[in-house]
Amino acid sequence: MNNASTKFKGLKQFFIEVGDLSYFAGRFFKEALKPPFEFKELLRQCYQMGNRSLVLVGVTGFIIGLVLTLQSRPTLIQFGAVSWMPNMVGISIVREIGPVITALICAGRIASGIGAELGSMRVTEQIDAMEVSGTNPFKYLVVTRIMATTLMLPILVIFGDLVALYGSALVENFKGNVSFLLYFNTVFDALAFGDLIPATVKSFFFGFAIGLVGCYKGYYCKKGTAGVGIAANTAVVTASLLLFFVDFIAVFVTDIFYDL
Amino acid sequence: MTFNMINHDHTVQRKVNAIMGTPVIEIKDLYKSFGDNHVLNGFNLTLMEGENLVVMGKSGSGKSVMIKCLVGLVKPDSGTVKVLGKEINELDQKPLDELRSDIGFLFQGSALYDSMTVRENLEFPMRRHKERLGAVSDTEPLVREALESVGLAKAIDLMPVELSGGMKRRVALARTLILKPKVILYDEPTSGLDPITSKEIIELMRSIQKKYGTSSLIITHDVDCARVISERMILLVDGINYAEGSFEELSRATDPKIEAFFKK
Numbered sequence: 001m002n003n004a005s006t007k008f009k010g011l012k013q014f015f016i017e018v019g020d021l022s023y024f025a026g027r028f029f030k031e032a033l034k035p036p037f038e039f040k041e042l043l044r045q046c047y048q049m050g051n052r053s054l055v056l057v058g059v060t061g062f063i064i065g066l067v068l069t070l071q072s073r074p075t076l077i078q079f080g081a082v083s084w085m086p087n088m089v090g091i092s093i094v095r096e097i098g099p100v101i102t103a104l105i106c107a108g109r110i111a112s113g114i115g116a117e118l119g120s121m122r123v124t125e126q127i128d129a130m131e132v133s134g135t136n137p138f139k140y141l142v143v144t145r146i147m148a149t150t151l152m153l154p155i156l157v158i159f160g161d162l163v164a165l166y167g168s169a170l171v172e173n174f175k176g177n178v179s180f181l182l183y184f185n186t187v188f189d190a191l192a193f194g195d196l197i198p199a200t201v202k203s204f205f206f207g208f209a210i211g212l213v214g215c216y217k218g219y220y221c222k223k224g225t226a227g228v229g230i231a232a233n234t235a236v237v238t239a240s241l242l243l244f245f246v247d248f249i250a251v252f253v254t255d256i257f258y259d260l
Numbered sequence: 261m262t263f264n265m266i267n268h269d270h271t272v273q274r275k276v277n278a279i280m281g282t283p284v285i286e287i288k289d290l291y292k293s294f295g296d297n298h299v300l301n302g303f304n305l306t307l308m309e310g311e312n313l314v315v316m317g318k319s320g321s322g323k324s325v326m327i328k329c330l331v332g333l334v335k336p337d338s339g340t341v342k343v344l345g346k347e348i349n350e351l352d353q354k355p356l357d358e359l360r361s362d363i364g365f366l367f368q369g370s371a372l373y374d375s376m377t378v379r380e381n382l383e384f385p386m387r388r389h390k391e392r393l394g395a396v397s398d399t400e401p402l403v404r405e406a407l408e409s410v411g412l413a414k415a416i417d418l419m420p421v422e423l424s425g426g427m428k429r430r431v432a433l434a435r436t437l438i439l440k441p442k443v444i445l446y447d448e449p450t451s452g453l454d455p456i457t458s459k460e461i462i463e464l465m466r467s468i469q470k471k472y473g474t475s476s477l478i479i480t481h482d483v484d485c486a487r488v489i490s491e492r493m494i495l496l497v498d499g500i501n502y503a504e505g506s507f508e509e510l511s512r513a514t515d516p517k518i519e520a521f522f523k524k
Contacts, residue, residue, distance in 0.1 A: 120374070129371035132331050133385040134357035 024216045031136070032143045041140060045148035049110055053156055056109060057102050061160035064101055065093065065167030073175065082176060089168045090187035095195050098161040100247055103206035106153060107239040111214035114145055115235030118218025119228040127219070142219060146211035153207030154200050194258070202250035209246055213239040282309040283342075284443050284475045285330060290339035292325055299325050300336070301499035307443070307477050312469065314478045314486045314507075316521055317496030323479040324368070326496070327445050330477070331363055332356055344442060361389045364436035364444040364474070368451055370428040372420040372435070379403055379416050382435050389439055406434040409471070410464060426457035433464065437472070444468075446478040450485050462488050483522055487511075495521060 068089055076082045118141060121127050130137040169183040217235040221227045285307035292300040299322035307313045317323045328334040329341050332348050341348045346359055372381050382403045407413045410430040420428060429449065436444060449465060450458035462485050469476055480486055486493060487507050495503040495510065495518060503510055503518050511522045 117375075124369050124374075125367045125371040126373055128328070128333050129365070129367055129373075130384075131333060132360055132363070132365045134360050134388040135384070136353075 020220075021212070021216055024219075025212055027138065028143060028146055028212065031139050032147065034139075036139075038140050038144050041144045042147055045144045046152055049106075049145075049148050050152040050155060053106055053109055053152075054159065056105055057156050057160045058163045060101060060105055061098065061163035062167040064097060065089065065164030065169075066171055068092070068097070068164075069168040069171040073171070085172060085176070086168070086178075086183050086186035087190035090165060090190050091195060093164045093168075094161050094191055095199055096247075096251075098164060099157045099199050099203050099206060100243070102157045102160040103153065103203070103210065103243050104240060106149070106156065106207075107210050107213075107243060108236055110149060111210045111217075111235040111239040112232040114149075114211065114214030115218040115221075116228055116232040118142075118145075118215060119221030119231035120225075122219065122221045123224055123228060138219075142215045145215050146208060149211030149214075150204055150207040153210065154203040157199070157203040157206075198250060198254040198257075202247065205246050205250065206243055209242045210239050213242060283307065284309050284344055285477060286340070286342040287326070287330075288340045290326065290329060290341065291337045292322070292329065292334065293337055299499055300329075300339075302339075303496065303499060304501055305477075305494060307475055309475055310473060312476045312478065312489055312491045314480060314490035314493045315496055316481060316483075316486055316493060317479075319481065321496050322499050323481075323496055324447055327365075327447050327477065327479050330445060331360055331365055357388075361385070361439050362442045364439070364441035366429075366432055366436050366444065366446045366449055368448040370420075370425075370432040372423075372428055372432055374420055376420075377416075378407070378412075378418050378420070378423075378431050381420070381431065382406055382438050385435065385439055402438060406438045407431070409437065409468065410434045424457075425453055426460060429453065429457075429461055430464065433461075433468070437468065440472065441474060443475045443477070446476065446480070448480055448482075449478065450480065450482045455484075458482065458485065465489060481521075 069085065072085065072088065073082065076085055076088070118127070121141070127137045127141070130140065165184070165187060169178075169180050172178040172183050173180060214235045217231040217238065221231040223230070283306050285305065287303060287305040290300050290303040291298075303322070303326055305313070305315070305326075315323055315326070325334055329336050330343060330348065332351070335349065343359060344362055346355070348356070348359070351359060372378075373384065376384065383399050386399050386402065403416065404413060407416055410433050412427060412430050412434065415423060415427060415431065420431070423431065446465065450461055453461060465476070465478075466489060468474070476489075478485070478489060490507050493505060493507055493510055494501050497517055503513065503515070510518055513519065
């Protein structure tokens with residue numbers, strides 16, 4: 001009985017959270033379309049999120065490309081299909097691995113950063129001070145951050161994809177004596193618009209989800225300084241789960257279009 | 261008295277205004293609860309123009325909630341809150357923001373923006389209220405003037421993390437002054453500071469009031485602060501006005517609940 005009651009409370013809490021997050025997203029669209037627009041702060045956030053994630057995304061992408069090629073090579077050699085390596089790596093990185101891995105890295109780095117920053121601003125009354133000074137804190141802090149993550153993530157994904165392909169090309173160059181030109185020509189021959197468009201579109205949604213969750217957790221942070229840690233932590237967990245959910249829907253929708 | 265009459269000693273004028281009675285803040289029957297926690301239970305307050313009013317109460321007695329109701333940060337359950345003749349809870353966002361520029365708010369923990377320098381912290385409210393600056397396009401002299409009035413002109417390019425607690429409070433006070441408000445609300449201005457720095461902040465508050473002639477509502481549980489700065493005091497107990505009078509009158513009272521505030 002007690003167990004059932006706890007589960008019911010947990011479920012209720014889950015639906016309340018989903019409702020609050022949806023309301024928060026609705027408020028974002030309402031405020032984003034209403035002037036005045038905080039262009040300067042938006043540019044600052046784009047720079048902060050894009051530039052500072054570049055190295056992390058680049059290193060991870062390079063290693064993913066490298067490892068994926070090294071791991072796949074023996075199996076493809078066994079089937080005499082090693083010449084298909086650029087096609088396989090290119091399609092898997094551009095369509096799925098690149099966007100998902102980049103988004104997960106950004107969920108860890110950006111969502112937690114936003115959660116902690118806004119959380120600490122909330123508990124130290126900086127958000128209240130902003131409101132008292134006649135600034136709409138939702139517009140200044142939340143709208144700019146969500147827009148920045150939405151705009152920057154596709155760029156980071158493209159960068160991550162290119163570095164991952166370079167890592168893969170490096171292995172093929174060393175082990176299979178394949179030139180970089182031949183490798184990239186084969187990759188781009190294998191890729192179609194049908195691979196690039198859905199991946200780019202879903203990257204926008206990934207960015208939106210990361211910014212939305214990070215801002216939501218930070219903006220409504222409670223329980224003093226302990227709450228800041230909780231906000232940062234739950235921002236990463238929720239954003240990561242939401243990414244997989246968004247990815248599932250994106251793949252499902254893309255699949256319908258492929259069938260048509 | 262208008263705010264433009266700066267650089268004069270406004271003490272006499274302020275006392276005349278306080279006697280003549282032009283209310284700048286009026287709170288009537290203010291109620292606020294958070295769930296089962298009834299914080300304010302019919303609180304009343306009137307702050308006259310040029311007056312220094314101290315509200316004292318124990319921690320958790322609802323002082324901060326009351327002061328946040330004055331700037332629309334907390335919506336009361338019932339009651340009226342009038343600031344400079346306008347009912348705060350009936351204002352739309354734009355007029356509310358305009359009214360807020362006439363109210364200075366010194367937060368308990370200073371609330372300086374961590375990601376901005378001292379200069380940017382002071383420029384931030386000015387960017388939001390350009391119309392108050394009139395023809396002034398260069399904000400630098402105004403920032404310097406505000407910092408000089410709190411004795412921290414050299415800290416202009418420092419980040420808040422590089423400042424001590426007392427310096428942060430001074431910069432926050434400078435930020436409060438930058439729009440030349442008509443009323444200043446102080447939320448625990450000396451909390452978390454050592455006795456010497458507390459005295460410095462209290463002196464600074466007095467000198468600012470003399471210089472600019474603002475009305476001040478000070479929320480505190482610091483008896484020394486109340487003694488030095490108050491012209492009138494309200495004791496807040498269980499969410500209502502328990503006692504009201506001058507510091508001398510209240511400190512001589514024999515009621516145990518009032519005595520408890522003044523015992524060291």
